[in-house]
Amino acid sequence: xxxxxxxxxxxxxxxxxxxxxxxxxxxxxxxxxxxxxxxxxxxxxxxxxxxxxxxxxxxxxxxxxxxxxxxxxxxxxxxxxxxxxxxxxxxxxxxxxxxxxxxxxxxxxxxxxxxxxxxxxxxxxxxxxxxxxxxxxxxxxxxxxxxxxxxxxxxxxxxxxxxxxxxxxxxxxxxxxxxxxxxxxxxxxxxxxxxxxxxxxxxxxxxxxxxxxxxxxxxxxxxxxxxxxxxxxxxxxxxxxxxxxxxxxxxxxxxxxxxxxxxxxxxxxxxxxxxxxxxxxxxxxxxxxxxxxxxxxxxxxxxxxxxxxxxxxxxxxxxxxxxxxxxxxxxxxxxxxxxxxxxxxxxxxxxxxxxxxxxxxxxxxxxxxxxxxxxxxxxxxxxxxxxxxxxxxxxxxxxxxxxxxxxxxxxxxxxxxxxxxxxxxxxxxxxxxxxxxxxxxxxxxxxxxxxxxxxxxxx
Numbered sequence: 001x002x003x004x005x006x007x008x009x010x011x012x013x014x015x016x017x018x019x020x021x022x023x024x025x026x027x028x029x030x031x032x033x034x035x036x037x038x039x040x041x042x043x044x045x046x047x048x049x050x051x052x053x054x055x056x057x058x059x060x061x062x063x064x065x066x067x068x069x070x071x072x073x074x075x076x077x078x079x080x081x082x083x084x085x086x087x088x089x090x091x092x093x094x095x096x097x098x099x100x101x102x103x104x105x106x107x108x109x110x111x112x113x114x115x116x117x118x119x120x121x122x123x124x125x126x127x128x129x130x131x132x133x134x135x136x137x138x139x140x141x142x143x144x145x146x147x148x149x150x151x152x153x154x155x156x157x158x159x160x161x162x163x164x165x166x167x168x169x170x171x172x173x174x175x176x177x178x179x180x181x182x183x184x185x186x187x188x189x190x191x192x193x194x195x196x197x198x199x200x201x202x203x204x205x206x207x208x209x210x211x212x213x214x215x216x217x218x219x220x221x222x223x224x225x226x227x228x229x230x231x232x233x234x235x236x237x238x239x240x241x242x243x244x245x246x247x248x249x250x251x252x253x254x255x256x257x258x259x260x261x262x263x264x265x266x267x268x269x270x271x272x273x274x275x276x277x278x279x280x281x282x283x284x285x286x287x288x289x290x291x292x293x294x295x296x297x298x299x300x301x302x303x304x305x306x307x308x309x310x311x312x313x314x315x316x317x318x319x320x321x322x323x324x325x326x327x328x329x330x331x332x333x334x335x336x337x338x339x340x341x342x343x344x345x346x347x348x349x350x351x352x353x354x355x356x357x358x359x360x361x362x363x364x365x366x367x368x369x370x371x372x373x374x375x376x377x378x379x380x381x382x383x384x385x386x387x388x389x390x391x392x393x394x395x396x397x398x399x400x401x402x403x404x405x406x407x408x409x410x411x412x413x414x415x416x417x418x419x420x421x422x423x424x425x426x427x428x429x430x431x432x433x434x435x436x437x438x439x440x441x442x443x444x445x446x447x448x449x450x451x452x453x454x455x456x457x458x459x
Contacts, residue, residue: 003028004164008073008222011167015072016064022072026056026116029074033165039146042159043076043166044137045087046119055116062114069229070168071114078157078170079120079137080127081213083107086117091125091134094328105198106170106213106230113229121169122156126319128332129388130180130377130404132156139384143185144430148381151181157216158185167217168226174211175311176376176407182216182419183376183432188449189216190223192231193439194414196244201236208314209239209414220418220449224249227442246443249450254288255370257435260409261293263374266300267406268395270379272425277375280422280433284373287455289448294372298361300405302354307408308399309343309351316340332400355412362413366438371445376419376432378406410434416442418449421456 003011003025014020030049037043052074059072077083080090082100084107089095103111111117125134132155133139140155142148143162150159154171158181161169171178173191182189197213199205215226224246233240259281262269281291315336319329323341326334365372379392389403390396397403410417415436422433437445 002164004032006167007219008167008217008225009219011073012070016067022056022059022116023053025072026052026074029118029165032163036163037165040141040143040159040163041138042122042140042150042156042163043118044079044120044122044156045089047086052116052118059114059116068113069225070110073115073168074118074166075110075115075168075170076119076121076157076160076166077107077117078154078172079123080153080172081107081170083117083120086120088120089136090127091123091136093135094322094325096136104200105234109229109232110170118166120156121154121160123153124155125330126333127153127172127174127177128315128330128336129153129400130176131386131388132181133384141384142381144428145381147384148429149184149384149386151184151377151381153177154189154216155181158182158187158189161185161187161216161218168222169216170213170226170230171216172211172213173411175401175411176404178214178216179407179417179419179432179434180377180404183422184381184430186421186430187216187218188220188223188421188453189419190214190227190446191410191417192227192442193416195233195237195239195241196231196442197227198232198234198237198240201234204317206238208317210311210314210411212414219453220446221249223418223449224446227446246446249443249447251451252370252444252447254290255448256368257284257289257291258294258365258369258372259291260296260372260374263300263406264296266296267378268393269375270392273375273378273380273431276423276425276431277373277433280420281373283455284452287451291373292369294365297365298358303358303408303412304405306351306354306358307412309347310355310412312336312340313343313348314340335400358409359413362415362438371435371437371441371448374406374409374434374436375422376407376434378403380425380427380429380431407434410436415439416445418445420449420452
C-alpha cells in the first residue's frame, strides 16, 4: 500500500510517532494529484506548491503536545463551503474567483485541528443535482470509470478520496449529496443526525432543516475521526448539540436490520442495482446480522411530495438574493427558485404535515429494527456528458432529481445514514448501500460500518 492509499488513522499515528513527516505526506499527495487529477478533475483551486510545502514544514516544527487531531493531514474543502483565503465559487460564474474572507464553522474546526487546506473539491453549480459538473471548472469523472458521473454534489470529494489525493474529505448532504458519490466511488460517506455538525448561523435557521455537512473517508473509522472534529454545537443554532465523541468505535454486535429495497416497487431501479445490494446484504447476514425484507412503512409519494415542497422552499430561500440575475442561473436553480417562491403558507404546512406523518411511521419502524437499508442510488453511474437520467427502467423521470428519490427518506427526517460500498454490477460500475438509523444512533451506525468494512477487507 502506498502512502496516499493509507488510512488517515494510520497516517496520523505515524506522524505522532515521528516515522512520517507532514512534508513527506504533502509531497506524496501533491504527486498523486499531479498524476490523477488531470483526468479526474476532482481537486480545483489548488494552492501553490511552495505555499503548501512551507506549511507542511511548519507543521512538522510544532511540538507533539500542541498538535491537534488532524495535524499535518492535507485536506481540500468542498467548493460550497468557505475557507479563508481560498476561492469559493460554488461552481457558479457569478462567484468565480471570489476569495473567502473567513472560515465556515466546521472549516475553522478542521484548521484548528491541524489540517492543511490545499484547495477545493469540485461540485455542481450551487450543489444542485447529483452530478458534479459546472461552467467554472467542468465535470469530475468517476474514480472507477472517468467517462461516467462521479455523482454529487460531493463528487469531487469522493473522487479525491478514492484516487488517494486526500486521506479525508468533507461533504454536504441535502438529497444524497455525499451518499450517492460515496456509493459510486467505493468510499464511505456519512450524513450525521441533523444538528450534530452545525451549519452557518445566517438567514433563517428554523424552517429549512434539511441539509447538513458530514465526513467522507475510505473507512468508517476515518469517517468517525473526522466527524469528531466537525461535530459539536453552536448556541446560535436551533437544535444544536454539544460535542459528542463517537470514537473509539464499538462493535455493536449482531443487529436487526430491515431491507427496504425499492420501497415496494415505488422506486424504479436499473437492472442489477438490487441484486448487487442484496449480495452485500448476504455479507451482512454472514457477519451475524438478521436482515428482514420490509414492506413500505409510509407511502413513498407522501415522502416525495413533502420533500419537493420543503426542498424548493429551502433552496429558494438561499437563491433569493440572485433572483434578479436569473439569466445567469442554471435550469435546475430556476426551477427550485420559482417553485419555492410561489408556495402559499398552506402548501408549506401541508408538506410539513406529511413529514410529521413519516416521522411517526419511522419511529414505529425503529422500535423493531436497529437500522434499515436502501441503495445509494436508483441507477448506475451514467455518462459524464449527461445532465441527469431522464428515465430509469422505462419510467420517465419528472424532475431533474427524481432518480435520487431513494435517499429522501433519511434526508426528510435528518436521520443518520452511512453509505458503504455494496459492489459492482455486470459492467464493472459500483453502487452503495445506505445504512440508516434512528436519530442519534450515529456511533452505532459507524460501528456497524466498521464491522462490515473489516469483514470485506478480510475476504
